[in-house]
Amino acid sequence: MSKIITQMDSKTYNKFSLSKVKELFLKDDIVSIGDDFILARQTNNLDYGLLKFPSRIDGFIAAYCRKGHFKCTINLTEHEIHDGMLVLNIPNNIIQLMPIDSKRNEVIELTILAVSPQYMTTLSSDLNKIFTDALNGLKTPIIEMVPEEVDLALQYFQLIDNVINIDSAYRNDSISYLLTSVFYLIGGLITKRIVANEGNQEANPSTRHKKVFENFVELVEKYHNTERSMGFYADKLCITPKYLSKIIKNVSGFSAPDIINKYVILEAQHLLRHTDMSIKEIADQLNFPNQSFFYKYFKVHTGQTPNAYRQQ
Numbered sequence: 001m002s003k004i005i006t007q008m009d010s011k012t013y014n015k016f017s018l019s020k021v022k023e024l025f026l027k028d029d030i031v032s033i034g035d036d037f038i039l040a041r042q043t044n045n046l047d048y049g050l051l052k053f054p055s056r057i058d059g060f061i062a063a064y065c066r067k068g069h070f071k072c073t074i075n076l077t078e079h080e081i082h083d084g085m086l087v088l089n090i091p092n093n094i095i096q097l098m099p100i101d102s103k104r105n106e107v108i109e110l111t112i113l114a115v116s117p118q119y120m121t122t123l124s125s126d127l128n129k130i131f132t133d134a135l136n137g138l139k140t141p142i143i144e145m146v147p148e149e150v151d152l153a154l155q156y157f158q159l160i161d162n163v164i165n166i167d168s169a170y171r172n173d174s175i176s177y178l179l180t181s182v183f184y185l186i187g188g189l190i191t192k193r194i195v196a197n198e199g200n201q202e203a204n205p206s207t208r209h210k211k212v213f214e215n216f217v218e219l220v221e222k223y224h225n226t227e228r229s230m231g232f233y234a235d236k237l238c239i240t241p242k243y244l245s246k247i248i249k250n251v252s253g254f255s256a257p258d259i260i261n262k263y264v265i266l267e268a269q270h271l272l273r274h275t276d277m278s279i280k281e282i283a284d285q286l287n288f289p290n291q292s293f294f295y296k297y298f299k300v301h302t303g304q305t306p307n308a309y310r311q312q
Contacts, residue, residue, distance in 0.1 A: 014055040018116050021057055031164045036119035039160055040112045051097045053273060054266055061089040061114045062186055064153065068108035071098040076262045079142050086143040091117055111157055115179065123180045143189055156182050212237060213251040224263040226287045230256055265301050272310045279306050
């Protein structure tokens with residue numbers, strides 16, 4: 001499924017620094033440099049705590065799934081992750097982890113590399129932009145790796161682990177060069193996937209269509225609490241609703257109403273989970289005509305009533 005790029009207000013979601021990630025979620029084999037760089041080999045069950053709710057992690061993350069099977073959403077798009085997959089995160093992403101009910105006792109084994117935005121800028125003056133631009137050019141932030149790529153990446157991770165644990169005057173410089181190489185390696189993997197898809201016009205919409213899609217998402221971020229009609233967004237973009245729908249479907253794989261509804265539901269879930277507002281107050285804030293209409297809308301899109309979601 002396609003990636004949807006978002007720049008939503010960070011106050012809407014849980015937001016975790018790398019120090020909080022290390023404190024709350026990483027319990028196993030960890031090596032780190034302060035809170036700027038973390039390398040972890042994580043083995044756990046599917047209890048994700050606060051990451052079960054839409055969240056942002058303020059860091060560049062590459063998580064390789066060595067074993068297991070689980071679901072996650074990245075910027076509103078759902079993905080099934082299994083062994084051999086590399087999951088990539090940049091700081092502006094909204095992520096949510098979801099256990100697969102039929103396999104709740106399954107053990108997940110991950111190798112996680114996490115770097116803070118501040119530390120990333122010290123690695124290379126342009127690496128931040130290169131990595132982000134490459135990832136934004138990929139249809140999905142999930143890469144299914146072949147065995148040769150896995151072996152090379154794990155060798156890098158092991159080398160970083162070894163260097164961190166030695167006493168050397170040049171240890172931090174060595175780690176910086178190794179990390180720079182790792183992110184260029186990942187950028188190369190991304191570029192390889194993009195090039196492989198270049199012959200498929202359906203998978204690579206025109207630059208103009210991508211720009212229309214990005215402008216649409218920005219408008220939805222700004223107005224989704226009050227405006228949900230295609231006509232409103234089409235007028236803002238100076239195109240017809242039918243043409244806008246076609247562009248959004250082609251670029252993202254979603255219908256335009258689906259995207260609008262996802263933003264509204266995420267906002268409603270946040271207000272239900274993290275505020276003391278009454279259901280009526282939430283319905284009013286989200287510009288529903290009445291509380292009953294909000295109840296029906298929420299249940300249609302989540303399978304739960306607002307009260308049931310708040311109490312779970």
